[in-house]
Amino acid sequence: MKQSMTLIPTLREVPADAEIKSHQLLIRAGFIRQNASGVYNYLPLAKKVLHKIETIVREEMERAGAAELLMPALTPAELWQESGRWYSYGPELMRLHDRHERDFVLGPTHEEVITAIVRDEVKSYKRLPLALYQIQTKFRDEKRPRFGLLRGREFIMKDAYSFHASQESLHEMYENMYRAYSNVFARCGLNYRAVIADSGAMGGKDTHEFMVLSEVGEDTIAYSDSSSFAANIEMAPVVMEYPKSNEPQQELEKRETVGKKSIDDVAAYLGVEKEKCIKSMLFQVDNRFVLVLVRGDHEVNDIKVKNLLEATTVELATSEDTSKIMKCAIGSLGPINVDFEAVQVIADHAVASVVNGVCGSNEEDYHFVGVNPDRDFKVSQYADLRFIKEGDPSPDGQGKIVFAEGIEVGHIFKLGTRxxxxxxxxxxxxxxxxxxxxxGCYGIGISRTLAAVAEQCNDENGLVWPANLAPYDLHLIAVNVKDDEQRFLAESLYNTLLESGYDVLYDDRAERAGVKFADSDLIGLPLRITVGKRASEGVIEVKVRKTGETLEINIENLVETIAKYVVK
Amino acid sequence: MKQSMTLIPTLREVPADAEIKSHQLLIRAGFIRQNASGVYNYLPLAKKVLHKIETIVREEMERAGAAELLMPALTPAELWQESGRWYSYGPELMRLHDRHERDFVLGPTHEEVITAIVRDEVKSYKRLPLALYQIQTKFRDEKRPRFGLLRGREFIMKDAYSFHASQESLHEMYENMYRAYSNVFARCGLNYRAVIADSGAMGGKDTHEFMVLSEVGEDTIAYSDSSSFAANIEMAPVVMEYPKSNEPQQELEKRETVGKKSIDDVAAYLGVEKEKCIKSMLFQVDNRFVLVLVRGDHEVNDIKVKNLLEATTVELATSEDTSKIMKCAIGSLGPINVDFEAVQVIADHAVASVVNGVCGSNEEDYHFVGVNPDRDFKVSQYADLRFIKEGDPSPDGQGKIVFAEGIEVGHIFKLGTRxxxxxxxxxxxxxxxxxxxxxGCYGIGISRTLAAVAEQCNDENGLVWPANLAPYDLHLIAVNVKDDEQRFLAESLYNTLLESGYDVLYDDRAERAGVKFADSDLIGLPLRITVGKRASEGVIEVKVRKTGETLEINIENLVETIAKYVVK
Structure with missing residues (x-):
């Protein structure tokens, strides 16, 4: 493609409203432009990358045994009423009605539509298993669209759905998809992890998120520094023994702690380590109240509470409810003398190892010291109830936990019969x-993958596309198109390279050399071929974008040289 | 693809609500299913055909010099308010608002969005011309969706837009697009015509529709029986000389014609040919009234009236307005003694050749006879104001006009500066x-092209796909998969054919032979390869779907035989 015939509007300045690198660079390099908040135009370079991602995804989906179809974006409300999501989805669901006042949804996912199709057409176990996928524009009315393509309101997804007559068959497809997803993200050149994830609002069990490791992200991943273990921190189990001190038990005693409320303040005031403090938090779990205890240096993981109690909702109790149930303020809560008829007490395993600890007294300005669990208060169940921390042992027994931010690019999920x-x-x-x-259902964020690659693959001069996703293989530059020798040579090389099967972006613009080189670095194609002053000698320059390596070669060696760097 | 692993739900019965062949066959052969009125699921076979159409369109667009981008479906109302279409588009425009009550449009076309993009990024004549296209799902809330994919509410379009600094540059791109469109539809195997079209509500001048000739359609095309001339009947000019009779002029006379109102009745009652009658119709043209005269065997073409008078709206006058202006009923209108201050009189060329004709008298139950134009009434302008008729000479002077129904699959249009x-x-x-x-703007209905091909390419047994668009090249059938010899041979051929680069649908289902053959004919792939009873001898059958030609061949000759029929 001649650069004069396409639209690549590069910018020198960093756009004011773009917070993260991928967003800044995709705008600066002329890949995207915003149309409305969270709604983007994919300009020609981005469209080419999307094609390449889509092709990889299609190949891997077909290999996993899925057939492609295309469902509509407009989905009748009736289907969503059948599944119940019409009532539960909330304001992120874009709703509209047609000229006859019939309600429709702009699909954020297509479980309802695919289930209706398969329900109507497949009646016998003989036609199962069946896996179908589509690549489609999706809609979700995010409250706070941000990070460019990472959290938009209109985005491109690959969504696949599979139907089975047995759990074994589902599991086999799940494994196929796991492999397919691993292949997709590896082929996209991404540093990713398959992460054990929370099933969230989807209500199923087995689920993995495919996360691209990054400096920014909306999820924190806990992963092992020496194995493949990785989990969303919400889901990472804590598997460790807490050493119990041999310190002799002291007597329980109430101490005045006027104005001291936070664990830090209380620990400092009483001169004890935070590890000795017992943090008490009151939750409303469905229709009852539960006091959850963790060590002062730990945080309650409410998803673990929810899963342990098999609850639908877990929320911190309001101060009204707290004073009604516990007769005190939230900051004074403690497990001693609790009315077990009104409140269940559960505790994280670490709490059991506390000796002569500190806890709230359910009375303002007082704390208990010399607290010993099971002697001074009862716990109905000890369990893993806290968030994992950096430095904790990895749950698989190999290495220690490290945190990273992650960008979710894929999600596979055993839906069951929901x-x-x-x-x-x-x-x-x-x-x-x-x-x-x-x-089963299986999603890949196609437009999000584009942004994730941009986030991971860049340097101070711009984007650095991995070969498989680069919008073009080569950037051919005529330094001065007004110089006939340069222009003729560049055009002849352009045709040669096209005939050799390379995808070439040819900068034929009448711009200054500095502008062309800066644009070329910003766009970030794998190889730059520059036709400049030595055109008359038949000498040109080849530069590798990623390493900066530069070669001066004779044009006769061009195709051979390129073949070393770009595999077709 | 193994047929057991995809979804091709064939039907024996004709669906009750499908009126036309393409709609019936696409449902019966398992290509599409309705999701809501005018909203369809493209099942795997249809999705494969869409891919093939899209690939052809992309190749021809790139060759025409257009670069691909992708704009969002969600378009802010503000852009539509800028263009004015927010106010003029009417109920076909799907509107919605987001969670912040901001108005959006689901784009039926993207003139506004592309104009905003190019306006913001292109400032100099040096960056023009520029042509951009996208392939995208579009939305139009049709009042009466029908004919399956032909008139739906969610559909797939290729829309291209070009930007120029001169009319010459626009014209050059228009010619490029004309060639590209001709190539696309020829490569899709369609019998089509490029038709001179009405610019309709778009307000431009040069425009061609690409019409697939068909038994059904929403437009009538007038085309020459011996040249490439074709036009929408609304736009076909009438170019002919009307012979003037040598009959001596009679005197004007008023005759009683009680109860005779239609041209047929009056002509029969007075014993004259319809060609001698002058039909008078009163139109409201913007804010004035115009009496339009055509011969009794002709029909007024109001688009020609509108274009002649450079008007915005042309509508038949109401009976209230008629009696106010002309002091008579609509059925009695005539051109004699008309008040020229209130009404302009214009006439079709054919009227000038009437000698001793008949016309209304602006008085109930009376007609004038012996009417001679220019002697008995004044005409301010003679022009081409009627619809062309079958048998009229073709306007290019070659052959006679024939009518056909047409399905519009493409439209190219000089937008100008609208x-x-x-x-x-x-x-x-x-x-x-x-x-x-x-x-300029240039559209192709991608999903509509799929339906147009289905409408044109079928026989009594089902669809007959042209090679370039067939969802698969070959249909491989194992007659009895429970017979090990047949199954083994079929699977080995399946792998051989895939390795040879063919796209193969392999019917590995445990169904009766009759079901498999009927499904195969219905689906309509170009070549069927049947592995049956003679599998043990290495003999198989090859059948050409289009001609019914059948060959028994040895498996050793399979690849060679196929190569004769399917070009890769």
């Missing part, structure tokens, strides 16, 4: 009995 | 003067 039961998608098994189909 | 002026998209010319960009 949708098939709600929407009556059943099949006849080999005994002629009606059974709900067992489902 | 959007650039409204939205202030200007550039600096080489004298440093600000000029509005001159625009």
């Amino acid at each position: 949708y098939s039961e709600a929407m009556n998608a059943s099949y006849l098994d080999d005994n002629g009995r009606t059974q709900p189909m067992i489902m | 959007y650039s002026e409204a939205m202030n998209a200007s550039y600096l010319d080489d004298n440093g003067r600000t000029q509005p960009m001159i625009m």
Whole structure:
């Protein structure tokens, strides 16, 4: 493509509203422009990268045994009412109505539509398993769109859905998809981890997120410094023994601690380590109240509380509820003398190892000291209830935990019968009995992957595209197009390279050399070929974007030289 | 692809609500399913055809010099307010608002968005011309969605837009696009015509529609039986000499014609040919009234009236207005003794050749006979004001006009400065003067092309895909998969054919032979390869879907035989 015939509007300045590197660079290098908050135009360079990502995804989906289809964005509300998501999804769901006042949804995902299709067309176990995928524009009305393509309101997704007659069959497809996703992100040149994830609002069990490691991100990943273990910190189990001190138990005593409320203040005031403090937090768990205890240096993980108690919602109790139930303020909560009829007490394993600790007294300005669990208060259950910390042992027994930020680019998920039961998608098994189909769902953020690559692959001069995703293989530059020798040579090389099967961006613009080189670095194609002053001698320059390596070569050696760097 | 692993839900029955062949066959052969009125799921076979159409379109667009981008479906209302279409588009425009009550449009076309992009990024004539295209899902809330994919509410379009500094540059791109469109539809195997079209509501001048000839369609095309001339009947000019009779002029006379109102009744009652009658119709043309005269065997073409008078709206006058202006009922209108201050009289060329004709008298139950134009009434202008008729001479002087129904699959259009002026998209010319960009726009209905091919390429047994668009090249059938010899041979051929680069659909289902053959005919791949009873001898059958030609061949000759029929 001749650069004069396409639209690559580069910018020298960093756009004021772009907080992160990928967003800044995709705008500066002329890949994207905002159309509305969280809604972007993919300009020609970005569109080429999207094509390359999509091609990789299609190849890996076909290899995993999935067939491509395309469902509409407009989805009748009735399907969403059947699944119940019409009522539960909230304001992120974009709703509209047609000229006849019929309600529609602009699909953020397509579980309802695919379940309706398969329900209507597949009736027998003989037609299962079946895996279908699509690559499509999706809509989600984010409250706070940000980070450019990373959290937008209109975005491109690959979503796949599978239907099975057994858990084993689902598991086999899940493993296929796990491999396919690993291949996709490896082929995209990304440093990623498959992370054990929270199933969130989707209500299933087995689930992995594919996370690109990054300096920015909306999720924190806890991973082992010496194994492949990785989990969303919300989901990382804490597996460790807490050493119990041999210190003799002291007597329980109430101490005045006027104005001291935070763990830090109380520990400092009483001259004890935070590890000796017991933090008490009151949660409303569905319709009851639960006091959760963790050590002062730990944080309660409410997802673990929710999973332990098999609850639907877990929320911090309000101060009104706290004073009604515990007769005190939130900052004074403690586990001693609690009314077990009104409140259940559960504690993290670490609490059991506290000797002569400190806790709130359910009375303002007083704390207990010399507190010994099980002697001074009862705990109905000890469990893993806290967030993992950096330095904790990795749950797989290998190495220590490190944190990183992550950008979620993929998600695979065993849905089970959540949708098939709600929407009556059943099949006849080999005994002629009606059974709900067992489902899996598998998503990849296509436009988000583009941004994740930009976030991971750049340097101070601009983007540095991995070969598989680069919008073009080569950037051919005629330094001075007004010089006939340079222009003729560049055009002849352009045709030669196209004929050799390379995708070439040819900068034929009448711009200064400095502008062309700066634009070229910003755009970040793998190889730059510069036709300059030595054109008359048949000598040109080849520069590797990633390493900066520069070679002066004779044009006769061009195709051979390129073949060393760019594999077609 | 193994047929057991994809979703091709064929039907034996014709669906009750599908009126036309393409709609019936695409449903019966398992290509599409309705999701809501005018909203369809493209099942795996249709998705494969869409890919092939899109690939052809991309190749031809790149060759025409256009670069691909992707704009969002969600378009802020502000852009549509700038262009004015927010107010004029009517209920076909799907509107919605986000969680912050900001108005958006689901784009039916993208003139506003592309104009805003180019306005913001291109400032100089040096960056023009520029042509950009996208392939995207579009939305239009049709009042009466019908004919399956032909008139849907969510559909796939290729839309291209070009920006120019001169009419010559626009014209050059228009010619490029004309060639590109001709190539696209030829490569899709369609019998089409490039038709001179009405510019409709778009307000431009040069425009061609690409129409697939068909038994059904929403437009009638007038084309020459012996040249490439074709036009929408609304736009076909009438170019002919009307012979004037030598009959001596009679005297004007008023005759009683009680109860005779239609041309047919009056002609029969008075014993004259319809060609002798003068039909008078009163139109409201913007704010004035115009009496339009055509011969009794002709019909007024109001678009020609509108163009002649350079009007914005042309509508038949109401009976209230008619009786106010002409003091008579609509059925009695005539051109004699008309008040020229209130009404302009214009006539089709054919009227000038009427001698001793008949016309209304502006008085109930009376007609004039012996009417001679210019002697008995004045005409301010003679012009081409009627619809062309079958049998009329072709306007290019070659052959006679024939009518056919047409399915519009493409449209190219010189937009001019309609959007650039409204939205202030200007550039600096080489004298440093600000000029509005001159625009063209060019659309192809991608999903509609799929339906048009299905409408044109079928027989009594099902679809008959042209080689370039067939979802797969070959349909490989194992007649009885429970027979090990057949199954082994079929699977080995499947792998051989895939390795040879063919796209193969392999029917590995445990279905009866009759079902498999009927499904295969319905789906309509170019070549069927059947592995049946003679598998043990290494003999298989090859059948050409289009001609029915059948060959029994040895497996050793398979690849060679296929190469004769399917070009890779």
